[in-house]
Amino acid sequence: MDDNNFGSYFRRRIIFVMMIGFFAICITQLFNMQILKQPAYSEKSDENSVKPIYQTAPRGIFFDRNHKVLVGNKPSFTLRITPSTYDKKLNLYIEAILGTSPGYIDRILKQNESYSKFIPRKIAKDVSFKVIAWYEENASKLPGVDYIMETQRDYSFGIMGSHMFGYTKEIPMEIYQHRKNEYDIGDDIGFGGIEKTYEDYLRGDKGIKYMLVDAKQKTIGKYKNGEEDQTTVKGDDLILTIDKEAQSVAEEAFKDKRGAVVAIDPSTGEIIAFLSAPQYNLQDFAKVTTNEVWRELNNNPNKPMFNRASMSTFAPGSTFKMISAIAALEEGIIDTNYRITCGGGYQFGDRYFKCLHVHGTVEVETSIEKSCNTFYYSLVNKIGLDLWSKYAKKFGFGSKSRIDIPEEAAGIVPSTDYYNKVYGKNGWTKGFVISLGIGQGELNVTPLQLAQYAALFANSGKSARPHFLKGYTDTRTNQYVEVKPQTYDIGISKKSFDIVRRAMYLVVNGAGTATNIKSDELQISGKTGTAQNPHGKEHSLFIGFAPFNNPKIAIAVLVENAGFGSTVAAPIARDIIKAYLIKGNKEENKNLTAATNVQEEQIEH
């Protein structure tokens, strides 16, 4: 066996082939890794060592119609905890330095347990510089704790506006699941009100800084000298239709009251003031909101979280009498010569419907001026339920106004179908309809609907969808974009409107129910109302517009449990109208021409 010799040719061959074979394998593998798969490995290598640091963009600012700041931003420190590396023994120290109750950190961590424990949780927003200084001194003993600089909503501009502005909060898991491409966990998102509706304008673009980190995640420096970094783009600033002075007067008037105010520019649908009282402090929501804060707000008997201005519904009382008047005039059921005699009430079948006074001879004008119930008991009977219902709906009742905040109720306008559905075909009587004539019964309207109703009288049937957004500045192009909703006309003759408008003028300026707010300067027209309240004292209501000849503002004021409309609601309406008109007259021309410039200045600085 030749092969079995020392160092035989055969053996040399085996060793040689093994060596060359291994080299071939190595070169092939190197070629495969470094040339064919190089891009994939490069990406992995970059992923390894390049850590993106996100910077939240400041949200857009809210300006009022005169470019005064309503809601701004301010820089703030946010303290965070990353559960994966955090030691719960530190709770006590951190709670002490933050001045929160014991167990606070545990509660916050419990609230968002479902997120990955490697994601930092915001523990406290807007923490003081003292806390940050303490953190910096002790950082090495505080694993899993860090802080970031953020901008935070600043509500220190004199008005609260809680229900219209809405608030922002950390994106909840269920929303995050659907918008993973747009948001990261821990991002704020608009919640309620204008913040929600215009979230996409307001949020801006997050900035990304790419930093090089070593295997221990320690930052070494910038990646590619920051070439790939993306700068933050601030959200678009919104110019709202709100008038800061009018809103401020409204808020002042409702300091110790419950109720709502909605004021609208009748020709454009622009909302001048919007208030639901009591309000809640939006600044509380700018911090990390604990479950206690929520519980407290939700359990408060005054229901501060409830948006009364567009969500509370009630029977509008006498303010609704103009529906019957318009319907009857428009359908030719009555004319200005039509008159009845008010003997203090109306007998229908075996029921007697009362009036507040004995008005004697009443025609349509005085029926509104003096708010005679008897006139409307009989009139609505003449008009008939469904025709009446049709007119109520024409004025926007029973359906949502499509205002640009998500919180809105539609209310109820009864009709034959409605009663049949609720009570069964024979379960209700014509007596039900009689109450509707004076705005009582199963009629449910919102203050917002009443304001829009007033606007339609102000502008004789023409208006636009009520809205908050006048325009916005596109931060990317620095252009001001104006938003104009389409106007509409409810198609009722000017003749009918003229009759009713004149009557409304007399309510304040004649011998009517609201002469206490008569003002030659303001020329207010309106109608008082008292909404029956099954739970307590009646609600005081006033709707109106001014000035009579060229209305600039239409308003609805609801004061809960305040009794007659003229005594409480009407003076508040007057004050708001005054705040808007008197200043508005002075500044209006200047505003229109200087609008864009002013607004740019305020954004720049």
Add this chain to the structure above:
Amino acid sequence: MYRRNRLNINYKLQDRFDLAIFIPTVVLIIFGLLAIYSSTFNHPTASGNFQKQLIFTVVAIIAFFITFSLPQQLFKSFAIPLFFASLFFLLAVLVVGKTVYGAKSWFGIGGFGFQPSELAKLGTILMLAYWLTYKSRDINNLLDIGVALAIGFVPIMLIMLEPDMGTSIVFAIITISLIFWSGISLFGLFIVLSPGFVVFASLFGVYAFVAALLLIVAALFFFKRDLFNSITVFIINLSAGFFFDYAFKILKPHQQKRIASFLDPSADPLGSGYNALQAKVAIGSGGFFGKGFLHGNQTQLRYIPQQWTDFIYCVIGEEFGFIGSVLVIALFLTIFLRLFKLSATAKDKFSVLIIIGVLTLLFSHFAINIGMNLGITPVVGLPLPFLSYGGSSLLINMVMLGIVMNIYKNRKLHT
């Protein structure tokens, strides 16, 4: 005669000193120094390694030239004392050694450490070469095979106790290669290799173990040896399997993990698999030209722990790219092919076995280390000759090249 020889030396350096080995070696050492510098400068704990390696290099080159100048006859007489001295040190290190990364394989002398297993490489190669060429040894005699295996097996066991898996494997490869080269028959080779095969199979579970044993039985039928021999071989194999199973259980957890991670790399991505993955990423992301010296982010951001030792090759892969990686491999190939050629020109069997031993040693280190860096073999802690940081390894490698060069120098002389 003497005059003529001296003239030859003066005029033909290559005739006495093989530049085809020396120059690639020096280039590899330079590559190693660059890579060590790149992976340790500004490093919190290892920033002095470059300077240390420079000192090691100077010492190793001096040692190389000393070995080169010694009389050749000396090496044969060194074999027995050096081998037993090695065994003594291997035993001693288990008692007084320093534990580094879970293995007791170092003597601490001042600021430097020494690995007796490096010395044992030289001792074992010399001893095996001496034993296998002593008088008329019959390598196909079972007893002679047994003694040859024992010479390799004793240091292997001692090194396994440290424990240092990688080095044990290298010793096993050297022992088997030298026995193979000495002209063992196919059946002899079968006896030597089959236990290893069974052990490897047993790593994959009981079924693989049984299947391997069945293959052994089939092979025994094929060789048609007498019943006694066949049964002996079978029992050796069977007990090897059980012995390994027992040995696996006494392995240190990090070694068990390494074996498991080889069998299923995705099982432990952040443990022993982490280094292998990061090394692949480093090499792959290097691309054709590399990211440039000191510009590899995997290396500079210290993604690969202890990169200057076993993962030195991925520094080159990342910073010098495909070109640098292939150049390093080509330099190794040059040295190996040259050693291979020299083995044919050496004048006696002892010298031939030494060269083959050195070649096997360097090649197995190279193959296991590069294979690990490229992700084609398991993660076994072995340095890359001439490049990895480490004084003992560089010193012994250079001494062994010195012996080979000495043999080359004396190839034409008759004793």
